[in-house]
Amino acid sequence: DTAVSQTPKYLVTQMGNDKSIKCEQNLGHDTMYWYKQDSKKFLKIMFSYNNKELIINETVPNRFSPKSPDKAHLNLHINSLELGDSAVYFCASSQDHNGYTFGSGTRLTVV
Amino acid sequence: EDQVTQSPEALRLQEGESSSLNCSYTVSGLRGLFWYRQDPGKGPEFLFTLYSAGEEKEKERLKATLTKKESFLHITAPKPEDSATYLCAVQAGGSYIPTFGRGTSLIVHP
Numbered sequence: 001d002t003a004v005s006q007t008p009k010y011l012v013t014q015m016g017n018d019k020s021i022k023c024e025q026n027l028g029h030d031t032m033y034w035y036k037q038d039s040k041k042f043l044k045i046m047f048s049y050n051n052k053e054l055i056i057n058e059t060v061p062n063r064f065s066p067k068s069p070d071k072a073h074l075n076l077h078i079n080s081l082e083l084g085d086s087a088v089y090f091c092a093s094s095q096d097h098n099g100y101t102f103g104s105g106t107r108l109t110v111v
Numbered sequence: 112e113d114q115v116t117q118s119p120e121a122l123r124l125q126e127g128e129s130s131s132l133n134c135s136y137t138v139s140g141l142r143g144l145f146w147y148r149q150d151p152g153k154g155p156e157f158l159f160t161l162y163s164a165g166e167e168k169e170k171e172r173l174k175a176t177l178t179k180k181e182s183f184l185h186i187t188a189p190k191p192e193d194s195a196t197y198l199c200a201v202q203a204g205g206s207y208i209p210t211f212g213r214g215t216s217l218i219v220h221p
Contacts, residue, residue, distance in 0.1 A: 041149075041196060041214050043200075045208050045210075048207075048208055055208065090155075098160060100155075100209075
């Protein structure tokens with residue numbers, strides 16, 4: 001069983017479109033995250049969310065928004081996609097912020 | 112300004128040639144330092160957490176150590192399957208969100 005699964009694995013879309021990436025974890029962890037990995041492999045936190053608190057990295061454009069229907073899911077919605085949004089997006093989860101478990105990533109290409 | 116700096120950026124080793132990767136940090140109030148391994152096309156895989164200076168953790172050919180300013184990931188007698196990018200992340204101060212370094216890309220030649 002995959003611990004943290006995200007879909008789709010690849011996403012190619014045109015500028016201006018709105019898209020979503022889904023993430024689910026079956027580990028029973030209390031916190032989920034979204035990270036962006038750029039072309040130089042640098043991982044940057046975008047959001048951290050548990051059922052009590054949403055922490056947003058202030059550098060993330062408000063075109064990006066996390067949606068959590070329940071404790072096991074944290075989806076990422078992106079409006080008005082731009083070329084610079086092209087990257088690999090990773091979902092992760094942890095219990096008490098220790099030892100993250102990452103998903104396999106979604107490679108987003110905006111054309 | 113990077114708070115977490117990894118070196119070298121890339122490292123090529125022959126199979127069996129031991130070496131060390133470095134992660135230096137300039138944060139105060141360290142909560143934890145994490146090491147991850149990332150294979151191409153995959154998400155980072157958790158390896159170790161270190162909490163205090165002097166602590167050491169081992170897993171197969173990997174050994175992680177921690178001082179007040181840096182951590183080392185020692186690789187003993189590496190094999191080609193150890194080839195990957197190794198990421199260091201630091202959790203410090205009032206934030207539980209780790210800051211990642213830019214990683215060291217390791218290639219082990221047979």
